Amino acid sequence: GAVVSQHPSRVICKSGTSVKIECRSLDFQATTMFWYRQFPKQSLMLMATSNEGSKATYEQGVEKDKFLINHASLTLSTLTVTSAHPEDSSFYICSAPGPSAGYTFGSGTRLTVV
Amino acid sequence: QQQVKQSPQSLIVQKGGIPIINCAYENTAFDYFPWYQQFPGKGPALLIAIRPDVSEKKEGRFTISFNKSAKQFSLHIMDSQPGDSATYFCAAGGSQGNLIFGKGTKLSVKP
Numbered sequence: 001g002a003v004v005s006q007h008p009s010r011v012i013c014k015s016g017t018s019v020k021i022e023c024r025s026l027d028f029q030a031t032t033m034f035w036y037r038q039f040p041k042q043s044l045m046l047m048a049t050s051n052e053g054s055k056a057t058y059e060q061g062v063e064k065d066k067f068l069i070n071h072a073s074l075t076l077s078t079l080t081v082t083s084a085h086p087e088d089s090s091f092y093i094c095s096a097p098g099p100s101a102g103y104t105f106g107s108g109t110r111l112t113v114v
Numbered sequence: 115q116q117q118v119k120q121s122p123q124s125l126i127v128q129k130g131g132i133p134i135i136n137c138a139y140e141n142t143a144f145d146y147f148p149w150y151q152q153f154p155g156k157g158p159a160l161l162i163a164i165r166p167d168v169s170e171k172k173e174g175r176f177t178i179s180f181n182k183s184a185k186q187f188s189l190h191i192m193d194s195q196p197g198d199s200a201t202y203f204c205a206a207g208g209s210q211g212n213l214i215f216g217k218g219t220k221l222s223v224k225p
Binding site: 006032034041042043044045046049093095097102103104105106107108110 | 148150157158159160163203207211212214215216
């Protein structure tokens with residue numbers, strides 16, 4: 001089936017630094033990638049939608065200059081958390097519409113900012 | 115109109131029981147209703163999904179019941195096992211592509 005590979009699975013960074021998260025569609029082309037954030041014991045909240053070759057669309061309240069999204073190819077989308085702060089600590093998950101009309105999720109990235 | 119309401123928030127059943135989780139949506143444009151299972155520290159994994167043209171779908175021990183007129187759908191887990199203990203999310207999607215998730219139900223299946 002369709003697989004989205006997400007890396008890293010876990011990252012700890014210092015406050016003020018930037019962290020890049022990658023999501024790759026391994027056996028299908030993903031023209032669209034959805035980026036979600038999940039705080040502990042809460043649901044997944046859509047942050048932004050990335051589209052290959054064009055600018056990402058951000059949800060209300062999500063700072064586009066802080067969460068940089070790049071979707072340079074049909075198989076790779078990246079999310080960079082810039083100038084990370086402890087309140088950015090969360091579980092970040094990507095998802096792409098799969099080839100069979102479903103959605104495939106990455107395994108998630110646990111970001112801890114200290 | 116974009117909300118998906120999920121209940122209960124938590125659920126405890128004995129092994130072999132049939133937990134039922136319910137979801138309600140508002141936007142009639144939604145046409146894809148999946149259920150996801152999530153274990154701690156992992157991303158959500160698709161369990162089963164349904165389209166509005168059918169009222170029920172069964173895959174293994176998991177069944178979705180769908181009521182289009184009431185804009186409700188539910189997940190039933192037959193013969194539940196301790197390994198089913200996880201958080202379950204319902205979601206709804208439409209032509210715009212992204213999924214709207216319910217708040218989740220934490221299921222505990224006692225041995």
